[in-house]
Amino acid sequence: MFRVTRRYEFAASHRLHSGELSDEENRRLYGKCNNPYGHGHNYVVEVSVRGPLEGATGRAVDIAILDELVAREVVRPLDHHDLNREVAVFASVVPALVPTSENLGIEICRRLKRNWKQVFPGEWPKLEKIRIGETARNIFEVGADEIE
């Protein structure tokens, strides 16, 4: 059994602001991240996949298929976009989620999980977890089994 991890990047802007809190509370809670004009990051996402060796190919996962899935569900819809205005869960859902790295990590994991069987219909490989960092100093990890 192997864990194969692939690293991806995208750049996006966001603003941390909760509709359930007052402006003053938002400023106190989120500090600089509450700046009304927003700001951006070069996000790094690591996608970890678990599976046995497929005897014939000597691989546990077809990386080209994984790359295509992540490009379609994560990189293209998020890269060079504004999370608060252009990504449904942070924009139009009521109440909209705050685009913290925690919520973004869960959203990315959910997108991959939701579409997994469509591209990997067999028992293996399985999506194990994703890690996301908005900077190199803060890393958030979420397991595929932790979410719906």
Place this chain on the structure above:
Amino acid sequence: MVITRKVEFSASHVCRDPRLSDRENQRIYGLAANPHGHGHNYVVEVSLKGDPDPVTGMVLDLKELKAILEREIVEPYDHRFLNYEVPPFDRQVPTTENIALDIWRRLEPRLSDGRGKLHAVRVYETPDLYVDYFGEPACSA
């Protein structure tokens, strides 16, 4: 406690199965199927698990671990063409998974009787792609 030491080697390889057609190999392995081969700067992280010795405070003397990694990984792999020079890759496709498995097999007998037992082998083919192997059966039953 888990302790990790990192080593690097540079090697060339080609990912193709001689039993398959050029077209099939191209479909499965993409660019990596180029028959002339290509190379990577591989990075290997070897992790041991164990409790520190009460007298020395060490799980394993890192000088000793360094010598084992040099002998078992760097010497056979560094500046080699894996398919031609490093068995079992004369008959196994040198994917990152198979390299992690082979490194585990080389290290396990050397790291099985001290305080620190081999826990994980991580192989980076590039900074964007790495494989972890923990010694579980490689193929499904």
